Amino acid sequence: xxxxxxxxxxxxxxxxALVLLVFFIVPIALVLIVSFFRYQMLVGLTPDFxxxxxxxxxxxxxxxxxxxxxxxxxxxxxxxxFVIGFWIAYFLVFHxxxxxxxxxxxLVCTVPFWTSNIIRMIxxxxxxxxxxxxxxxxxxxxxxxxxxxxxxxxxxxxVIAYVHxxxxxxxxxxxxxxxxxxxxxxxxxxxxxxxxxxxVWNIVLPLSKTGIALGALFVVTLVMGDFFVxxxxxxGLSGSATTGMFNDLxxxxxxxxxxxxxxxxxxxxLIAAGIFRLVDVRKELVR
Amino acid sequence: MxxxxxxxxxxxxxxxxxxxxxxxxxxKSFAPGxxxxxxxxxxxxxxxxxxxxxxxxxxxxxILRMIAGHETPTSGEITIGGQSVVGLPPVRRGTAMMFQxxxxxxxxSVLDNVAFYLKMRGVGKDERRRQARAMLERVQxxxxxxxxxxxxxxxxxQRVALARSLITNPRVLLLDEPLSALDEFxxxxxxxxxxxxxxxxxxxxxxxxxxxxxxxxLADLVVVMDTGQIDQAAPASTIFNQPTTPYVAxxxxxxxxxxxKVEGQSGELLRMRTAEGWTFEMPAGQSPPAPGxxxxxxxxxxxxxxxxxxxxxxVPANAVPGVVxxxxxxxxxxxxxxxxxxxxxxxxxxxxxxxxAEPVVAGDAVLASWLPADVHVLTKPDLGDAGVPYLDxxx
Amino acid sequence: MKTSSGRRPWTFYALAAFFALFVLFLYxxxxxxxxxxxxxPSGALDFPLRNPSLIWFAELAHxxxxxxVIGAFNRSLPLALIVMVLSVLMSVTAGFAFRRxxxxxxxxxxxxxxxxxAPGLVLSIGILVMFRFLDLPAAWYSSALGAHLxxxxxxxxxxxxxxxxxxxxxxxxxxxxxxxxxxxxxxDVVLPxxxxxxxxxxxxxxxxxxxxxxxTWLTAGTKNTLxxxxxxxxxxxxxPALYALGTVTTIFxxxxxxLALGSILVIQRRRSAQR
Numbered sequence: 028x029x030x031x032x033x034x035x036x037x038x039x040x041x042x043x044a045l046v047l048l049v050f051f052i053v054p055i056a057l058v059l060i061v062s063f064f065r066y067q068m069l070v071g072l073t074p075d076f077x078x079x080x081x082x083x084x085x086x087x088x089x090x091x092x093x094x095x096x097x098x099x100x101x102x103x104x105x106x107x108x109f110v111i112g113f114w115i116a117y118f119l120v121f122h123x124x125x126x127x128x129x130x131x132x133x134l135v136c137t138v139p140f141w142t143s144n145i146i147r148m149i150x151x152x153x154x155x156x157x158x159x160x161x162x163x164x165x166x167x168x169x170x171x172x173x174x175x176x177x178x179x180x181x182x183x184x185x186v187i188a189y190v191h192x193x194x195x196x197x198x199x200x201x202x203x204x205x206x207x208x209x210x211x212x213x214x215x216x217x218x219x220x221x222x223x224x225x226x227v228w229n230i231v232l233p234l235s236k237t238g239i240a241l242g243a244l245f246v247v248t249l250v251m252g253d254f255f256v257x258x259x260x261x262x263g264l265s266g267s268a269t270t271g272m273f274n275d276l277x278x279x280x281x282x283x284x285x286x287x288x289x290x291x292x293x294x295x296x297l298i299a300a301g302i303f304r305l306v307d308v309r310k311e312l313v314r
Numbered sequence: 315m316x317x318x319x320x321x322x323x324x325x326x327x328x329x330x331x332x333x334x335x336x337x338x339x340x341x342k343s344f345a346p347g348x349x350x351x352x353x354x355x356x357x358x359x360x361x362x363x364x365x366x367x368x369x370x371x372x373x374x375x376x377i378l379r380m381i382a383g384h385e386t387p388t389s390g391e392i393t394i395g396g397q398s399v400v401g402l403p404p405v406r407r408g409t410a411m412m413f414q415x416x417x418x419x420x421x422x423s424v425l426d427n428v429a430f431y432l433k434m435r436g437v438g439k440d441e442r443r444r445q446a447r448a449m450l451e452r453v454q455x456x457x458x459x460x461x462x463x464x465x466x467x468x469x470x471x472q473r474v475a476l477a478r479s480l481i482t483n484p485r486v487l488l489l490d491e492p493l494s495a496l497d498e499f500x501x502x503x504x505x506x507x508x509x510x511x512x513x514x515x516x517x518x519x520x521x522x523x524x525x526x527x528x529x530x531x532l533a534d535l536v537v538v539m540d541t542g543q544i545d546q547a548a549p550a551s552t553i554f555n556q557p558t559t560p561y562v563a564x565x566x567x568x569x570x571x572x573x574x575k576v577e578g579q580s581g582e583l584l585r586m587r588t589a590e591g592w593t594f595e596m597p598a599g600q601s602p603p604a605p606g607x608x609x610x611x612x613x614x615x616x617x618x619x620x621x622x623x624x625x626x627x628x629v630p631a632n633a634v635p636g637v638v639x640x641x642x643x644x645x646x647x648x649x650x651x652x653x654x655x656x657x658x659x660x661x662x663x664x665x666x667x668x669x670x671a672e673p674v675v676a677g678d679a680v681l682a683s684w685l686p687a688d689v690h691v692l693t694k695p696d697l698g699d700a701g702v703p704y705l706d707x708x709x
Numbered sequence: 710m711k712t713s714s715g716r717r718p719w720t721f722y723a724l725a726a727f728f729a730l731f732v733l734f735l736y737x738x739x740x741x742x743x744x745x746x747x748x749x750p751s752g753a754l755d756f757p758l759r760n761p762s763l764i765w766f767a768e769l770a771h772x773x774x775x776x777x778v779i780g781a782f783n784r785s786l787p788l789a790l791i792v793m794v795l796s797v798l799m800s801v802t803a804g805f806a807f808r809r810x811x812x813x814x815x816x817x818x819x820x821x822x823x824x825x826x827a828p829g830l831v832l833s834i835g836i837l838v839m840f841r842f843l844d845l846p847a848a849w850y851s852s853a854l855g856a857h858l859x860x861x862x863x864x865x866x867x868x869x870x871x872x873x874x875x876x877x878x879x880x881x882x883x884x885x886x887x888x889x890x891x892x893x894x895x896x897d898v899v900l901p902x903x904x905x906x907x908x909x910x911x912x913x914x915x916x917x918x919x920x921x922x923x924x925t926w927l928t929a930g931t932k933n934t935l936x937x938x939x940x941x942x943x944x945x946x947x948x949p950a951l952y953a954l955g956t957v958t959t960i961f962x963x964x965x966x967x968l969a970l971g972s973i974l975v976i977q978r979r980r981s982a983q984r
Contacts, residue, residue: 033811035806035809036805036806036807036809036811036814037806037811039802039803039805039806040802040803040806040807040811040817042798042799042802042803043799043800043802043803043817043821043862043866044817046799046855046858046859046862047817047820047821047824047859047862049855050832050836050855050856050858050859051820051823051824051827051832051859052820053835053839054832054834054835054836054838054839055827055831055832055835056835057835057838057839057842058831058834058835058838061838111731114724114727115727115728115731117724118721118724118725118727118728119728122717122720122721122724122725132728134970135732136731136732136735138963138966139735139736139739141912141916141920141962141965141966142739142916142920142958142959142962142963142966143919143920143936143939143955143958143959143962144920144922144936145920145922145936145939145940145943146739146742146939146954146955146958146959147738147739149742149939149943149951149952149955150738150739150741150742150955151738152754152755153738153741153742153745153754153755153756154737154738154741156754156755158755159755159756160741160755160756163755163756191734191735191738194731223718223720244826245826248826248828251828252826252827252828252829252830252831252923253828253923254830254923255922255923255926255940259943269828269830272830272831272834273830276834276927281834281838284834285834285838288828288830288831288834288835291828291831292827292828292831295826295827295828296823296826296827299822299823299826382882382886383885384882384885403885404882404885404886405885405886405887405888409886410886410887411882411883411886413879413882413883414879415877415879417877417879417880417882417883419880419883419884419898419901419902420902420980421901421902421904421976421979421980422901430884430887430889430897431887431888433897434884434887434888434889434890434893434897435888462979462980462981464980464981465981478883478887479886482886482887482888
């Protein structure tokens with residue numbers, strides 16, 4: 028191999044590496060640096076090396092309350108998207124006999140992913156609102172006397188929106204994993220006396236492990252890092268781990284926002300690292 | 315093949331460059347300390363059909379890919395027609411390769427696949443289509459020229475791959491397990507077609523396979539490989555009748571291998587004694603092993619005679635005692651496997667008439683005997699370190 | 710599961726019903742927005758639909774109270790196109806590099822993954838601070854473009870990983886054998902074979918940028934992109950004009966998806982059609 032040939036991959040990754048350097052590594056490094064700066068009202072930022080911002084954030088009970096709320100949302104959404112994603116993928120892979128139909132239905136599930144998230148959030152208003160379709164139906168049928176107010180602008184609607192927006196990220200990788208399972212394995216299991224349930228539990232579930240882990244990675248990081256869904260769908264009533272950051276930014280308190288951001292980033296990357304220990308994502312992709 | 319295939323391509327110069335391939339001390343290592351192939355020396359004569367034969371992982375495909383230019387030897391020299399090709403790109407070697415999966419471009423029609431080489435050489439559209447169609451007619455596929463590869467059967471795909479290789483007018487055609495993707499019926503048919511095609515074209519074919527009958531049926535030169543080394547390179551009849559190593563003898567089938575100490579020579583006959591105490595004789599040949607050394611000999615399975623044996627008695631020379639383990643009907647003969655107490659089973663292929671005269675069944679105690687003329691000494695003793703062939707096909 | 714008798718087990722019907730509910734859950738709200746966009750002059754934001762009309766679409770074209778929708782679209786569209794083109798070019802070339810071994814490959818891969826999963830708001834703060842330090846104004850064509858690329862590129866790279874990882878190297882070797890240069894091999898063999906994957910990268914690049922909100926919010930500068938404009942409208946526009954805008958952008962997205970998926974389908978058909 029000549030030296031000219033071995034230089035090629037470096038040239039090929041240069042644009043990608045440059046973009047990641049300038050628009051990911053440098054900004055994150057700056058966030059880290061600024062998180063140690065001092066902030067004074069009316070004066071602005073002063074370069075410093077202080078842990079005050081972190082102390083400020085971590086000793087504030089609001090921070091802990093918001094993180095608790097975010098973790099709660101994350102776990103609920105993770106559970107729901109997993110259950111939905113698993114059974115939808117299972118249905119498409121193992122119950123649809125025609126491959127084209129299966130792919131077609133798969134696309135039906137994934138198309139909304141390519142449309143605007145904000146529009147999709149707004150679209151819950153005429154359904155869940157005080158005069159929305161559900162309340163109209165409940166009132167007309169006499170099930171309730173007054174419209175339910177917890178349907179919209181509540182934790183309930185936040186969870187609905189998260190599931191609505193993020194289930195795709197579960198379905199796609201689980202579908203991919205399941206599609207590679209040899210169907211003969213299920214027949215072998217049934218021949219060996221396994222019930223349908225046992226076959227799913229002992230064969231399908233373990234063999235779709237990598238897809239589940241990938242899906243969980245996406246769902247967890249998207250919900251943990253979200254600010255907008257929770258603020259739109261709770262009507263500003265609930266907060267998330269990013270709410271503190273958002274408020275600091277409003278007051279141009281960049282150092283404290285940065286400290287908040289660093290903490291969030293560490294939490295998210297730790298969770299991701301945990302998931303990466305379970306599956307080799309890179310190997311999974313090229314398989 | 316039809317008449318059209320016999321007519322030489324008008325574009326080929328009559329004084330075609332030589333397709334003699336020579337490998338000198340070729341070694342290929344993918345990771346430090348381990349070798350895919352080591353110290354390979356091989357000459358494949360111009361215009362011959364050569365089969366590289368061995369189990370998977372023996373290095374045969376690595377050799378093919380080094381000749382093709384898809385791998386570079388770690389050390390050593392490769393020449394084609396006397397010209398060194400190491401470092402040359404594939405297209406400048408005068409070789410064409412047919413891949414195991416055929417590697418037909420899925421986005422191009424059959425015609426465009428065949429015309430690809432001409433397109434890369436800048437040949438105009440009309441001219442390259444004309445030539446590609448002529449080539450397709452030669453493999454009788456012109457009627458399928460507008461299809462894409464996925465619409466063809468395995469056999470048709472193989473012919474397209476062949477046409478795409480041949481349009482480069484190569485002096486060497488390299489075939490990587492070309493028949494392995496076909497079913498049994500097609501495989502036999504395509505085997506015959508490959509052989510006659512090679513005879514017509516007169517160019518060198520190098521064909522990688524793990525199937526012994528394929529190599530024996532096709533090759534002028536069979537190269538038997540074992541874990542990165544060549545054990546024997548010779549015409550098929552020589553490989554089959556006079557294997558030089560225990561590995562080749564076993565891999566080709568048809569031979570039993572006995573190992574023992576050389577006791578001495580009387581006249582033309584060399585005498586050996588096995589660890590079990592059985593003695594046997596064989597023609598000494600040109601350079602017999604010295605008395606006192608360990609040596610191995612091969613005995614053809616179809617020259618072994620079986621006799622039932624009642625009592626424990628002395629075992630005569632040129633015979634081994636054993637118990638029948640299994641009999642297998644093979645049509646014109648019966649394959650009888652004996653347990654002699656040695657590591658490898660001893661096999662006798664008994665003709666159906668001889669078998670009918672004295673049938674044996676599993677459990678019978680028998681004496682297997684042969685004539686010294688049907689034994690030949692191997693150049694390497696069987697020390698138990700040679701690879702054990704994974705396939706034992708019977709003949 | 711396949712059964713020889715052809716009768717479907719009861720679980721098929723249970724799961725089919727579940728699937729139907731899920732599709733209703735996915736599309737139901739979108740459809741209600743599409744319907745209510747045709748609300749009459751009463752301007753109610755909820756059902757029922759009274760005196761269907763197109764007045765809310767007309768209001769979008771003449772912005773009195775709805776904000777600068779057309780201006781925002783005129784920024785979002787070129788931004789998304791630039792992100793699409795750059796992410797196709799960069800992730801395809803980088804995808805090729807990753808087929809060979811090179812120093813730092815693993816580091817670069819995990820950096821890309823980290824960039825994909827880092828919360829958008831965190832990254833936006835960093836980019837905003839960087840532009841402040843450099844004393845550059847934040848704008849859709851600089852800071853927002855970078856923010857979008859840091860998210861669309863890793864996506865594209867992952868897709869190219871999957872696509873190129875499944876590409877049989879024999880195709881390239883066959884092309885070299887037949888005299889193709891490296892460049893001709895890429896142009897005439899590899900790119901056409903992986904073209905459906907490239908369309909997928911393009912679709913991802915475009916829509917990830919076109920719909921992106923968290924990464925744009927701080928980095929777009931003074932002029933809004935379309936998602937930012939819609940976000941503003943959710944707080945101060947209380948008429949079905951919002952639904953009309955939602956309808957228009959959703960139809961636009963569906964056209965794009967249809968175009969992309971349709972062309973992938975046509976290509977695959979052509980390569981495998983049963984004569």
